[in-house]
Amino acid sequence: MSWLLNLYETYESNLDEVGKIANKYNGQEYTLLPISHTTQTAHIEVTITEDGEFHTASLIDKNEGSTLIPCTEDSSSRAGSKIAPYPLHDKLSYVAGDFVAYGGKIKKEEPFSYYIAQLKEWVESKYAIPQVKSIYTYLSKRTLIKDLVNEGILHVGADGNLIDSWDKKAEAFLGEKPPIFSTVTGGQESAFVRFTVHSSKNILPKVWKDLEMYKSFINFYKEQLGNDDFCYVTGELLAGTDKHANKIRNAGDKAKLISANDTSGFTFRGRFNKANEVASISYEVSQKAHNALKWLINKQAKIIDGRVFLVWGNDALDVPSFADDSFSVFSMDETSSAKKEIKSYTHEEFANQLAKAIEGYKNDLSTGANINILVLDSATTGRLAVLYYRNLDKEMYFNRLKNWHATCAWEHRYRKNDDQEFVQFYGAPATKDIAFAAYGPKANEKVVKGLMERMLPCVIDEKKIPLDIVRSAIRRASNPVSMERWEWEKTLSITCALINKKEGYTVSLDKENNDRDYLFGRLLAIADVLERNALDSSDQRATNARRYMNSFSQHPERTWRTIQGALQSYQARLGEKVWYYNKLIDDVGTKIKPEEFNNKPLSGKYLLGFYSQRHDLYQKKDKDNGEGNKE
Incomplete structure (x- = not known):
């Protein structure tokens, strides 16, 4: 539980960042989510007047679709045919009272009735703010799809119903393909709608960016939570939950860190009767810990093939x-x-x-700060695991x-x-x-x-x-x-x-190092630089030293004879400059003991000798402005 506690404390230490929008390196927005909130990609933005009348509507650019929305425990984990409306912004089938009238398909019950009843509870609570009431007043009229059709956002066919998908029949009726079919995957019915309120008197913040809106729903939803239970993270009695957040790594991530199947899933049967007998975590702690984790991942984690590598400090995040x-x-x-x-x-x-x-x-x-290291990954689409955690x-x-x-x-x-x-x-x-x-x-x-x-x-x-x-x-x-x-x-x-x-060498050439492998590496570097200097600057072919490098590492004595033989024509081209390299080859070669000048494979130390000798030669060339390499 220590990783959850540290994430919870991180959230508490950064309350001033809640709701503030930041941009990732790729331009995508992210924020430290308020509790009881999540993010969804919206496709349509509908603006309502303060009196609850339709004002305007528009399609949302893909780069601006990420929307911070209030959510309940059920809506944040809904799947399949389960009806669990988000409290304010949601899919067309939930928020449009005239969805069925326009041919919308529902399985058993009308999602809108659940949505509007839930929204009504919020509106009638002591925590409701005017913007919520304006949206409720408008949606209660059941004219959303009608207004969107009139606005040219949604499109109906010859039968007056919403067109399911863009096909030849739709093309014959409408002609040019409307933008909605390129914006939404799965047809118009899948469109996610977000709402905001327009005032002719004041400039109101966007509903999904309004701090007062966040507070309104948080306070309202707190009263809807169940009985207090012992929280294993904080050790306090707080309202518990058995439904924990997903979308941890990205908006499409369905994997959860904490989950408990029902009794048919055999997750805990045979050991416990109920999931909370394993461990109980309060709703507030779960929300804050998961939201802090999402924020940190967006802010500074490294993600490779779904695996998250995250390092942060409790009171100074960027370490x-x-x-x-x-x-x-x-x-x-x-x-x-x-x-x-x-x-x-x-x-x-x-x-x-x-x-x-x-x-x-x-x-x-x-003084008492700790550093947290967390590695996460998932083996399946539904389960996320902590592979490594340290608090140092x-x-x-x-x-x-x-x-x-x-x-x-x-x-x-x-x-x-x-x-x-x-x-x-x-x-x-x-x-x-x-x-x-x-x-x-x-x-x-x-x-x-x-x-x-x-x-x-x-x-x-x-x-x-x-x-x-x-x-x-x-x-x-x-x-x-x-x-x-x-x-x-x-x-x-x-x-x-x-x-x-392991070796503890330096980049600077160690002329006193008589290690066999290091010296062989130096010889190879001298041959490489000699040939490179003899070639025209426009000639970028690989030198013999590099062509035979792999063979040299396995059979140094035999391969060196081949390389040295190939150097003769290049030595002739250099004229007087060649004496410096020849002398250097002799000096290095004589340091290798006769019994060690053999074909025993070289260790990695030969690469250190190669790099340092080559670096030293090029440093000298830079200082001499290409002239001398002479001593």
């Missing part, structure tokens, strides 16, 4: 996620001097920058995060800044990028989300990175001809970071 790379960690810190471009190649400099950024996040949290002390979380970014660090060039320019940064890669490095950019999302979950203990509990992930990344990084140049460079730097998690 770095275990799945973020170092570039994101620094970018979130507005005070960081390394925000724009992190170019530190010394471990000490980077560690100092990272420590400052982490301290900045700590200072935003109260902020000191422990940030220390573990700092250790991860400081130890699994390397130089990268695949991230873009706010101006969409590639930037060079130093640090740890994101777990999603690790998945792409190990399995390729077209890896199945199921594989990606599985790897991200496996990497979580490596960050949070400082466990070792699984060997199969590292080996897979090494194999891909050793085969540059199988991928585009940019993809290989990204794979190479990420793989170096994974290897370096």
Whole structure:
């Protein structure tokens, strides 16, 4: 129950955000929902006058259809033929009193009678506000479809009934296809209608954005709830519920975190007589916890193939996620001097920058604040499971995060800044990028989300990175001809970071390192740079060093002889400049012990030597402006 309690406390800490509309990166709106409210996609907007008369109606653009509506326990979980009206905005079959008169199909009873009776209770309560009364007055006249037809929103056929679907018969009668058939999936009868009120005297807020409207229904519905029960989350006696929210990950998500089938579902029979004997959760706590979760997912979660990876603080929501790379960690810190471009190649400099950024996040949290990590996924369309949950002390979380970014660090060039320019940064890669490095950019999302979950203990509990992930990344990084140049460079730097998690090397070339694999990697880098410098700048073919890289990693001594033989023509092209490279090859080669100059397969450390030697050569070339590489 701790995850529910922390979500409930998060809601209570952010009451000032309730009902405020925010935009996601893709432009979709979201908000921290008030209790007893949910969201639906509306298709038609009907405006009523204060006197309860029809004013105007319009079709809603798809990007503006998300509507915050009041809901009851029954309506929020209705399915199939069950009649359970939403209190105010609903489908045409519920809100239109003339639905049957226009050929609308109903199974047994008329949904409108249930809808209008429920709305009447709200209107006659002490909590009703004028806008609710205006809408009730209009809908009681049973002329909604008539008005929408006259307005040109809905369309009837030759028999005077609503046209079920757009077909040849409808086309012959109407000619051009009306917009309603492109807006609504399933025909006109499926249209969802939202209402608002127009005043000639005052500017009224839209009904679904009106805080007073939220309060009106919340106060009214509280009196409709059942008897108090013991709440296992708060330990208080509060009105209970056995119907909990869905639509957790998105508006179309039917999976629930908490559910109890009826006695025929065999969910608890044989152990308990009633569902609430398992655990009882109050209506208010369930609503607030689920609404906080929906809000946090929209605001900052990472979702891969339906799996949710969420990190948040109880009193400071925006904290770095275990799945973020170092570039994101620094970018979130507005005070960081390394925000724009992190170019530190010394471990000490980077560690100092990272420590400052982490301290900045700590200072935003109260002394007793905790960090929550939650992973959710569903195996079926109806059930959502908590795969992982941890509530960590902020000191422990940030220390573990700092250790991860400081130890699994390397130089990268695949991230873009706010101006969409590639930037060079130093640090740890994101777990999603690790998945792409190990399995390729077209890896199945199921594989990606599985790897991200496996990497979580490596960050949070400082466990070792699984060997199969590292080996897979090494194999891909050793085969540059199988991928585009940019993809290989990204794979190479990420793989170096994974290897370096254990080895503790730096990007700067270590000329004193006499490890056999590291030295072989240096030889390969010298051959690569030598050939690249000998080629014309317009010639982007792969060098022999890269073409034979995979073979070199398995049979270094034999493959090196092949590469060295292929270098002769390129050495001739360089003229005097070649002496620097020749001397470097000799210096590195003599450091390898004769008994170690063999065909034993290389470990991932050869990639570190390759990267650092190549980086060092290009750094020298930049300083010498392409001239010398001479010492």
